[in-house]
Amino acid sequence: MAGGTIDKPLAWRSETGQARARARERAALARCWLRVSLAFGLGLMMLLLAAGEAHAARKAPSYKVEVIAEPRSVRRLLEQHLDISRFATRPDVTDDQFSFLITATPQQVRDLVATQGYFSPLVSTDVRTVNDLRQVTVRVEPGPQTKVTAVDLSFRGAVLTEDPSRENATRFAFSLHEGQPFSQGDWDDAKNASLRELQSRRYLAAKIYHSEALIDPRTHTAKLSVVYDSGPTFTMGELDVQGTKRYPERIVHNVNPISPGDIYDTRTVAELQRQLQNTPYFASVAIDLDNDPTKPLNTPVHVKVSEFPYHSFRGGVGYSTDNGPLVQGGYTYLNTFGAAWPFTIEGRADQTQQYGQVQLSMPPGLHGWTNSVLASYTTTDVSDTRIYSIRGGVQRSRTSQFLDYSYSLLFYDDQLDQNAAPPTRAHALVPGWSWTRRDTDDPLFPRRGNLIHVEAGFAVKGVLADQSFIRGYARGQQYFPIGVDDIVVIRAELGGVFTSGSSSGIPASLLFRAGGSNSVRGYGFQSIGNDVAGSILPTKYLVTSAIEYQHWFSHNWGMATFFDIGTATDTWGEKIFYPGVGVGARWRSPVGPVNLDLAYGIRNNSVRPYITLGIAF
Template identity: 25%
Template structure:
């Protein structure tokens, strides 16, 4: 057969050492390499591993010539054993030890794999209660080794383990092979495979007990279970339950065990041992953004008020342009761990170059899960506002009912390389309900991250807002008007500097807003990245007069456990005298 060009693997390093043992001196190898000829792919890799030098035979980088001679004699058997998993049982192996310099050796191994062993029959049977499961039947039909294939023991072992794992995942915890064999005939170079898996009986989830003095009521803890008593027992659901409880951020230690040995009538009791963490917490945060300037926050949480599992969350946020104080009381729902009702009271003040917005609010919200990754909520918000933009002033009371829908899925929290998120909201006010004005608004935002080759990622973002109102734009409260520009909008422009203007050129906000981003990021090392981006968008009163602003530039990224640090240099596009602007965002929890 044709031989491939030599492939070499250096496995000894240059070393200088003299060794005397019981007065007998052995020639010392200064450098050695093993050259494997005639193999490629996984077969060559496995042979290379078989010929590796055991670590305890190398001392201070030195191995003697006597050991190399022993290795040379062992090569044929080592190669044969390394090729058997790939169906080659009768290889021809020629090994030569060549001295190519002072203390420098080459062990050349020439391999002719020979004819492979072919599979003549494959018999896979499953007996017991689980034999009728459709997914198990499908795995039998799709068994990866078939008649006429070359025998691959690695594929066989993987398929055998996967079938058993699948059966166990359906609650057949006693599943075991009563027969698993490969019969090989070297004379005929043939092999027959025979597998018989006994499923045993099917187990189900039994009663759940919580131990460790968790201090939370049992009804609250039941929300985190990924199963219900009576469902088919699954280790995957046990693992998800443990993940849910750890993610609740209420427990220092979580241990979830299915006690099969205590099963009664095939119902496996589940014991969950919890060690609660402190429910009362005080957190401080500090950061900086080009939009906000220096910013800081103080947050107080009590996650178990009255040992009912209710939560209190109070946060003070302060920056150069924004000040806000909010208090929220959360009533957890019993249906699942993400559903809740809440009552929020707050005050917010934002003072930018062209506007000042101040309001107090009270908001009630009820949130439920829709499927696994979607949250939907209905809310009612009462808001008293006193704001100004340019020469316009709005002092109004709003009663705004609305609905929200949100979802997200990322492959990593700190540095996502694939995933998406979206937030949608519809809200409105009407004079007939006591509001000072009438309008209906839709707000939406989203992000999509798509991985490309060479650790490059395409990131797209979109923000949209639109308002339907019978009154003029000046009658719309400033707090619900739209503005564009800034770190998270159209870079190259100052924060909220884009939108309709009054007679003096002051930005007063508009009925509608749209902003989009296309960004390509290249990962560098573990924590760094560089990006190029293009932003476009604006706020406006008429869709026919959008006049979208544009900005583009380059940026750097550094990812930390508490979020990324971003530095961007953006340039305005399609303007008579384009300006450059640096955008910086960073934040750390203290």
Template identity: 20%
Template structure:
């Protein structure tokens, strides 16, 4: 026990001050805390104040003051200093994390030893384990004295097991099943993935959040009198399991009897009335009413009233179980945008961002245009995060500044790909691209494919704003070598150098039309066993052919995201027309994608593609322009480009007509919640290719089902799928597992 004594009852003038008992502390540190100096008048009150000040430092175990004549001696007994803090038996936490945690309570290396701090540290460690569900965790402390008044402190931990939620019950529910209600909870009993999600580990904060979700679920379905009567959390005697019982009172279900719009709606009452999601006779929903108010506020924003106030006022009749409500609106003053400020773009130039804006300075505030501007900047793909905010202009009531903050991300991509199949199908490809070279918004890419069947090197450059009006220009230069997709292999080789230029003209915010022209040459080298169609083509037109294709295309993209779309539509049509040279043909393709959100977390996606090609001027369709299906991008479960007609040697010939249809059900990867960076899907792919003179029969379509995972990982985008063909014909070549991975730099 610490003691403090002052042996002086008389006052005197201090002649000298001495310090006795120091081992590590400098004498100057002691003098700093003394309220007197040599030459001062000493009093017992000053002695007591000196002792209190020295104790307050926490450095000393005992302090006393003795006087001999006019000399004061401060006698010190220092506290031991902690030489090292160690942990034994800790598996759930790293020692580094525990050391950091204890430093927050003042315990660490080179700190004075204090038993009270040790006890606080033990409690802190126990709290850390309780938060992880280790309710049986025990913590004891061993203090080992060392030389020079130092000690080692060792915390011995017996973690025990994690207490799992063995029972989670809801009592008193009648309108909804218990399983339906528990689906709203983040907590759950142990399952096949709870080792990863930790959802079976009790947390008071999680339970409170789940109770709020339960309350919202009922109130959004008309149960305004719903309440939670009690929540019982019981820990088993051995502290290994927890039982949770929630007692609820549902009450009656309320319906909407009517509503009124009150206030100033800019003379557009009918337009605003159409935004009300609750109609007479509907089940009352607080969420639907709040969504209606939010839609009205956004509608006012479209007309420049950025700070409109819209307030709902429900009136509840508990006798008839009906709810009526009024919505009061005050648009306020019309707001204008003074300045648009951009921050966070350390690499991308301001011009690249500003040219995507559809809200302009000195124009009235338009919420739709501001959202569109933000979305267009986000769709550039140059930024991890894009935030748009408003700042009031001091001294004015009708102006705001827009503040866009972006966070740059790596826009270079090193792509690596590999594919496996059941029939000698291992292929590799690589690409290097920079979507925002030198911060200009331009794209440059180099791709290389080294597979046995398809080898290519291609250089591409895109300037999305070749003109100030947003007309894009893309230049492509490539050199390809194509071999047959067959196990016999090497019976022909197609060598194709080419170049083309394409311009994209924006017609609307979501529509773009493309025009282009190019030059292509094909050299066909045949070997014994080559397909008869190739031999026939060479005999008629020679080994080398060239053409000057003209292209026209159209694209409409209304998806909510180009990277992880869950809603919206994408369409693309393209036609190549080559009327000159020895290659004369027309080739057209059309792709349609639609995404239907089923819930906040899941959606259904459809992808369809059709293709048609035909030779011109009485010439057959060049074999180089056949359409192909099978493999990644068309029909998973089948080897790349293997579907369609084959010759006697098993060579895939391709065709002049193609039909592909893919369905996917997309959902979060189990245990990841709303994280869209990793998603899972189940799919049904189908498709086929027919020859130019073959009739199109849907009965020929091949099909496969499977599962896939798409992950925007720290090392780049990663996708893989496992497919199982369910509709095949003898001779079909299957491909089971595929994945691709990209690495940002």
């Protein structure tokens, strides 16, 4: 075996040496840059620390302020609006500025508390330096609050001879009365509220001709006087419509409740706006009228709309204790046949029910009536009972501010599955009618008024129906305010299917069951009915009622106690009532009322929680 070495060429050795030299140069240069970078970073860090300390020093307040005053409303007013308080957090207040603020404080206190009806306050300011920080104490004794001893409201203009009821309504809207404390805010609010009331009907150009508040600081009394000038009666003329590009302008005119020559009324204008927003075409609606008192007759009604596009999609998710998680969605095309006919597909699914519907509607006709054709399929699986329902037909409906009407001719084809017997099927052609009335002081959070819904329908055996029957259903809620913070809510529900045969010949979706968050709390959803081998079958008759007392601790939060009772039965003589009691929390959320309830079902000794959103009606 032989061994040896191989010498690299001379040129190769020379290139390798040069590369090593360049590598050493780069390493030296890198070390130099590293030292420079470290030095620069250390210097920058020191500068930042120094700047931070200087910034923190500059942020230190020049002084502190404490306001001592009763009642608390006066103290808060002074803390928010006194210059000495507002500038306390600023670090750049000079000694001259500080002296000026101290000097101006007593007069500012007098001016501010005067807006609350205190015209003889005692004011003292105390300035001390503690630990190199100036501390300012402002003590205020507001003295007696001024009381209203006289209110004189008078009128001039057409209201004196045309409509005395407007004068009475204006007086009633004036919220500052004899014996009440006087404040500038309450005085302004009372004048503005009463003027808005006068302007709300007939007298669109009404104004305050003269107002005066005579304050006597010695007797702490206020005498108020306001003179209203109603101006002439305004009547409404034709619509001036702007913004209609995709959809015909006649839609606006068809839903218009205003006739030329009608006396101006904000309620009618609001009804026009509501009718337009109830259609699927307009994203926003703005309405105004000219208030020129020299041209009060047939004043044009200016309507400006913003339109939705032809295609729209919507969807949502939610949860309820009755039905569990839910998902829903829909699609609408607003220009079917190129004639603004809305075509809608929508669906909803939760733990107990799956629902889908297809509907084609015509644009609103005269007086806002809408004709449509629809078909739907619903499956319901609750209380060991499964109902499959197909529905289709035609409908004519109208929605207004206070009343909804609907006439329909619908065909029902239902199948009912239960534990103890084979599936049964029933169908019926039902002419129907429904009516809903809303009369509450607030549509979202009512305290006073009522809601009523009524339905009626019938079927004739042999006319696409297995059995003749008459069906009626009614539901109502009444709200009674108790004092300032409390509300009593009474709810009642009645339903009946009147027929000479059994309930098996009637489509199951037209029958009744009870139980759940919006029926009888303390029992499962639709768990009250005809119990056959564990299946809760729907029945001919339904009665439920509830009484609830709500106490509100603040504007948004309250609590409730309630008592519910109800039954669902095929034979009234064999009825069994199911009572429930409970307590709950109430929240006026930004999207509507939220109810959290805990109910006890007395008959079944069961405890159930409930979560509901909105008013079920």
